[in-house]
Amino acid sequence: MATDQTALADAPAASPTVGPGSDVIIETRNLTKIYRDFWGRRKVAALKSLDIEVRRGEIFGLLGPNGSGKSTTIKLILGLLFPTSGRVLVFDQDATETRKNERIGYLPEESYLYKFLTTDETLDFYGRLFDLSAEERKRRIDELVNMVGLQGARHRQLREYSKGMTRRVGLAQALINNPDLILLDEPTTGLDPIGTRDMKDLILSLREQGKTILLCSHQLSDVQDVCDRVAILHQGELKELGRVSDLLKVQDVTEVHARGLSDAAKQEIAEVIRRHGGTLESIDNPTATMEDLFLNIVRESERRPGARRVSQADTAAAPATSSSANEERK
Ligand SMILES: Nc1ncnc2c1ncn2[C@@H]1O[C@H](COP(=O)(O)OP(=O)(O)O)[C@@H](O)[C@H]1O
Numbered sequence: 001m002a003t004d005q006t007a008l009a010d011a012p013a014a015s016p017t018v019g020p021g022s023d024v025i026i027e028t029r030n031l032t033k034i035y036r037d038f039w040g041r042r043k044v045a046a047l048k049s050l051d052i053e054v055r056r057g058e059i060f061g062l063l064g065p066n067g068s069g070k071s072t073t074i075k076l077i078l079g080l081l082f083p084t085s086g087r088v089l090v091f092d093q094d095a096t097e098t099r100k101n102e103r104i105g106y107l108p109e110e111s112y113l114y115k116f117l118t119t120d121e122t123l124d125f126y127g128r129l130f131d132l133s134a135e136e137r138k139r140r141i142d143e144l145v146n147m148v149g150l151q152g153a154r155h156r157q158l159r160e161y162s163k164g165m166t167r168r169v170g171l172a173q174a175l176i177n178n179p180d181l182i183l184l185d186e187p188t189t190g191l192d193p194i195g196t197r198d199m200k201d202l203i204l205s206l207r208e209q210g211k212t213i214l215l216c217s218h219q220l221s222d223v224q225d226v227c228d229r230v231a232i233l234h235q236g237e238l239k240e241l242g243r244v245s246d247l248l249k250v251q252d253v254t255e256v257h258a259r260g261l262s263d264a265a266k267q268e269i270a271e272v273i274r275r276h277g278g279t280l281e282s283i284d285n286p287t288a289t290m291e292d293l294f295l296n297i298v299r300e301s302e303r304r305p306g307a308r309r310v311s312q313a314d315t316a317a318a319p320a321t322s323s324s325a326n327e328e329r330k
């Protein structure tokens with residue numbers, strides 16, 4: 001199951017590994033949550049004996065389908081819920097010790113922001129909750145508005161914002177207290193590919209600032225693109241844990257990328273592979289992801305408004321209407 005042998009090996013079960021000088025920021029031990037109904041009857045086992053460690057400075061992903069226990073884990077870390085059994089340690093303190101939350105930033109699955117306030121007013125409100133001085137609030141708000149790219153819209157009310165802009169305000173709000181640990185619950189939900197890319201870049205820039213990030217998501221690409229390590233949950237159980245690069249590595253397959261090869265060169269390479277006893281599975285042009293394609297088209301369109309691009313396959317199938325059908329046209 002767990003392939004992250006080192007993580008398991010350096011975590012002694014008896015003594016806490018989370019501490020001021022320690023590199024473990026969050027540790028869950030045998031963490032279990034069973035939701036009960038109004039009568040106290042056992043209803044849903046949302047989380048079953050979860051053991052994970054989140055280390056300083058990493059982006060740790062909790063990946064799982066809807067209902068697999070991701071949000072429950074985040075709420076247990078924040079102390080918003082009590083575990084049925086097991087515990088969570090955050091910064092060496094029990095998660096139910098809510099004072100530790102001063103060092104945590106939290107982006108909930110749905111941000112409940114007051115829609116008649118502007119970005120500046122919203123951030124000012126949260127800055128006051130953290131007792132920041134007027135001067136500090138001003139400095140921090142300027143910094144965050146720039147970081148999330150809302151300079152042009154900061155004085156507009158949130159009710160006029162798109163989903164992507166609202167998510168950016170949510171992130172800025174989560175960062176107002178300059179937290180060491182950031183918990184992001186489905187940060188890209190509802191965002192278009194550009195909003196998603198921007199959010200991922202923001203998350204990566206937070207890691208560069210030395211923050212520790214726990215991100216939960218059901219979007220495979222979020223986790224693949226930004227996380228250092230990932231835990232895969234299903235129905236409340238940990239199914240896999242390890243470095244993203246290790247989990248995705250296909251053993252025994254060698255990948256070579258080259259540009260500008262002639263057909264003769266390709267044949268020669270195929271021959272070399274055969275001579276060394278290997279099996280040539282494919283020698284082909286790589287396909288880009290839909291995301292790459294879409295982002296390229298949008299960026300190109302921003303650079304050259306009005307230009308239209310038609311793919312070669314499409315024009316080959318359709319009757320040719322003009323000799324330049326293949327090219328970009330106005
Ligand atoms: N307050 C609650 N009361 C009862 N069941 C809940 C409650 N919150 C979540 N659950 C259940 O716990 C399971 C895990 O939910 P959740 O942690 O929200 O999953 P995820 O965030 O991975 O989608 C689901 O089956 C969900 O229906």
Ligand SMILES: [Mg+2]
Pocket residue numbers: 070071072109185
């Ligand atoms: Mg959730």
